[in-house]
Amino acid sequence: MSEANHIQPVILCGGSGTRLWPVSRPALPKPFLPLLGERTLFQEAVARVADAARFAQPMIVAGAQHSAHIEAQLEGAEHRLIVEPAARNTAPAIALAACLADAEAILLVCPSDHHIADASAFRAAAEAAMRLAVEDLLVAFGIAPTRPETGYGYIRRGEAIAGGFRVAEFVEKPDLARAQHYLASGEYSWNGGIFAFRAGALLAELETHRPAMAKAVCEAVAAGREDGARFYPDGDAFAAIEGESIDYAVMEPTAAAAMVPADMGWSDIGNWASLQDALSAQVDADGNVARGHADLERCTNVLATSDGPRISAIGLEDVCIVVSRGEVLVTTRAGAQMVGTLPGAQGE
Amino acid sequence: MSEANHIQPVILCGGSGTRLWPVSRPALPKPFLPLLGERTLFQEAVARVADAARFAQPMIVAGAQHSAHIEAQLEGAEHRLIVEPAARNTAPAIALAACLADAEAILLVCPSDHHIADASAFRAAAEAAMRLAVEDLLVAFGIAPTRPETGYGYIRRGEAIAGGFRVAEFVEKPDLARAQHYLASGEYSWNGGIFAFRAGALLAELETHRPAMAKAVCEAVAAGREDGARFYPDGDAFAAIEGESIDYAVMEPTAAAAMVPADMGWSDIGNWASLQDALSAQVDADGNVARGHADLERCTNVLATSDGPRISAIGLEDVCIVVSRGEVLVTTRAGAQMVGTLPGAQGE
Numbered sequence: 295m296s297e298a299n300h301i302q303p304v305i306l307c308g309g310s311g312t313r314l315w316p317v318s319r320p321a322l323p324k325p326f327l328p329l330l331g332e333r334t335l336f337q338e339a340v341a342r343v344a345d346a347a348r349f350a351q352p353m354i355v356a357g358a359q360h361s362a363h364i365e366a367q368l369e370g371a372e373h374r375l376i377v378e379p380a381a382r383n384t385a386p387a388i389a390l391a392a393c394l395a396d397a398e399a400i401l402l403v404c405p406s407d408h409h410i411a412d413a414s415a416f417r418a419a420a421e422a423a424m425r426l427a428v429e430d431l432l433v434a435f436g437i438a439p440t441r442p443e444t445g446y447g448y449i450r451r452g453e454a455i456a457g458g459f460r461v462a463e464f465v466e467k468p469d470l471a472r473a474q475h476y477l478a479s480g481e482y483s484w485n486g487g488i489f490a491f492r493a494g495a496l497l498a499e500l501e502t503h504r505p506a507m508a509k510a511v512c513e514a515v516a517a518g519r520e521d522g523a524r525f526y527p528d529g530d531a532f533a534a535i536e537g538e539s540i541d542y543a544v545m546e547p548t549a550a551a552a553m554v555p556a557d558m559g560w561s562d563i564g565n566w567a568s569l570q571d572a573l574s575a576q577v578d579a580d581g582n583v584a585r586g587h588a589d590l591e592r593c594t595n596v597l598a599t600s601d602g603p604r605i606s607a608i609g610l611e612d613v614c615i616v617v618s619r620g621e622v623l624v625t626t627r628a629g630a631q632m633v634g635t636l637p638g639a640q641g642e
Numbered sequence: 643m644s645e646a647n648h649i650q651p652v653i654l655c656g657g658s659g660t661r662l663w664p665v666s667r668p669a670l671p672k673p674f675l676p677l678l679g680e681r682t683l684f685q686e687a688v689a690r691v692a693d694a695a696r697f698a699q700p701m702i703v704a705g706a707q708h709s710a711h712i713e714a715q716l717e718g719a720e721h722r723l724i725v726e727p728a729a730r731n732t733a734p735a736i737a738l739a740a741c742l743a744d745a746e747a748i749l750l751v752c753p754s755d756h757h758i759a760d761a762s763a764f765r766a767a768a769e770a771a772m773r774l775a776v777e778d779l780l781v782a783f784g785i786a787p788t789r790p791e792t793g794y795g796y797i798r799r800g801e802a803i804a805g806g807f808r809v810a811e812f813v814e815k816p817d818l819a820r821a822q823h824y825l826a827s828g829e830y831s832w833n834g835g836i837f838a839f840r841a842g843a844l845l846a847e848l849e850t851h852r853p854a855m856a857k858a859v860c861e862a863v864a865a866g867r868e869d870g871a872r873f874y875p876d877g878d879a880f881a882a883i884e885g886e887s888i889d890y891a892v893m894e895p896t897a898a899a900a901m902v903p904a905d906m907g908w909s910d911i912g913n914w915a916s917l918q919d920a921l922s923a924q925v926d927a928d929g930n931v932a933r934g935h936a937d938l939e940r941c942t943n944v945l946a947t948s949d950g951p952r953i954s955a956i957g958l959e960d961v962c963i964v965v966s967r968g969e970v971l972v973t974t975r976a977g978a979q980m981v982g983t984l985p986g987a988q989g990e
Binding site: 603620621624 | 664937939940948950951952953954955956957958961963965968969970971972973974976977978980981983984985986987
């Protein structure tokens with residue numbers, strides 16, 4: 295498969311670092327934390343595409359404040375780092391990579407703050423996506439849903455095509471009733487934010503649907519500068535862009551959207567309860583996960599993680615306890631999605 | 643009332659300091675902590691009897707390891723400190739005070755690790771108890787029960803007498819069904835461990851029911867030594883005593899037991915949930931009590947107390963969170979009674 299070498303990974307590093315507070319924070323957000331094991335989520339993302347037979351060296355798009363973490367965590371791996379002059383959401387970030395890549399390159403866009411348990415399923419889906427992308431389809435990975443999640447966007451399948459489906463519809467985050475319907479219907483997948491497309495095809499669709507953005511990104515690249523492995527787009531041109539997600543700017547308006555199903559143990563580790571779920575391999579007989587010094591008595595389905603002080607807990611069910619950097623967070627699993635709104639997470 | 647001057651307070655300081663871990667510990671157990679406000683429970687106990695018109699200066703019975711705390715917390719108040727050579731439960735501790743007191747003195751025995759919200763109700767009960775004690779009845783304070791508590795002993799009322807009742811029966815800690823029955827019947831009070839008796843009457847009953855203990859205590863006092871306000875009973879004689887509670891040794895076997903009802907906002911602060919209840923004046927509209935820096939979101943009936951680190955909590959109900967001395971305890975209210983069994987509380 296000669297095309298395999300054409301897959302160009304594009305790893306996006308963003309996020310405000312509030313949802314996994316107090317461990318994550320703006321200066322060290324989720325991608326750069328070893329949340330599940332020895333490696334950080336960013337290192338996992340790099341390792342998933344570290345296969346020269348299939349993937350080119352990765353392009354990484356990130357803000358300047360994270361460049362040092364990125365270069366340290368790459369541990370010498372070949373890469374290109376595109377330093378965003380400002381955070382403008384995913385569409386401009388991806389367009390930067392598309393402008394810098396060969397127009398014929400197949401980009402595989404991967405968030406760096408997700409966990410994927412089954413890397414070989416990921417690679418198989420990437421190859422299926424590439425075969426659609428070379429036909430100028432814009433391909434989203436469709437994650438097999440496992441619960442009526444209201445925190446994700448959904449993709450409704452359309453016509454079956456070789457290796458995947460046309461996309462009938464991208465759907466916004468639903469309420470619980472609709473999420474339950476989507477799950478029961480079997481027609482919907484989660485939109486995991488992983489995409490594949492030919493660089494030239496993405497830019498052509500962006501030119502059609504968001505011409506001002508496409509123009510500004512091209513200008514920012516044309517006026518940018520190289521510095522070793524780093525590329526600095528022009529700040530003025532880029533900062534003038536109105537931020538927008540790739541979903542809104544391209545995937546929803548395009549007529550060329552496709553989907554490849556991906557059942558690969560995906561989690562966005564969107565909050566402490568999600569992390570607890572992703573740590574399922576480490577649970578004890580009562581469903582508890584303890585990291586650091588924790589004594590759990592009569593607890594079930596409790597996550598207890600500490601960077602030092604001992605946690606002692608009695609009688610809790612479905613609770614996450616996080617002790618980090620002198621902060622103590624205790625939340626129900628249901629409340630975990632509100633962590634980002636806490637005064638501590640807001641830096642107060 | 644000339645008799646009023648004859649009330650001799652005897653304040654008992656004991657306890658292992660595990661049930662309110664991590665704040666309490668063997669070196670600084672519950673009596674010596676400012677759990678409810680500015681004053682410690684010991685200081686509250688002293689203040690309750692700091693009325694020269696009614697009470698003599700207190701006798702305090704405590705182990706040597708707590709003498710420094712006691713003397714510091716007395717802040718110069720007149721007292722006599724009986725230093726127990728060994729912990730032998732309440733019967734020998736009280737008997738030491740009875741041997742040292744005038745035989746005609748009316749002893750008012752008070753634990754120092756309880757909270758009493760209504761000090762004037764306490765004093766009224768003390769005067770009622772004194773009037774029975776001068777008739778050589780051995781008087782227990784009967785606390786009006788407010789819930790089917792299984793952690794306390796109960797007193798069943800007998801014949802009504804002036805100012806109180808004869809005791810029909812002391813009952814061991816019941817199971818829940820019996821506790822519910824006791825509460826519904828209206829015939830039972832909690833045994834709060836507060837007693838009044840004439841010193842000579844107590845010693846006579848002890849001589850009858852526990853002659854070896856009575857003899858050993860008298861020997862320990864006879865061979866003891868004064869050192870300023872401190873009195874040191876003889877260690878060898880006292881250490882040979884088999885430890886027993888005053889309930890078992892005297893109050894249950896005696897035919898002279900009486901009870902005065904006391905509705906005085908009593909709590910033994912036996913665990914974190916009890917402390918939360920005793921702090922009812924400090925609760926917010928959702929039933930939460932926060933001491934130290936705590937941000938509580940969507941929480942109800944939560945106690946959060948910290949000696950420094952911020953506590954952030956979401957969605958919890960009926961939970962106690964205690965951060966102290968680098969330890970983090972999170973327990974359900976129901977689990978609070980198990981705190982003493984935690985590895986941390988056991989010094990592990």
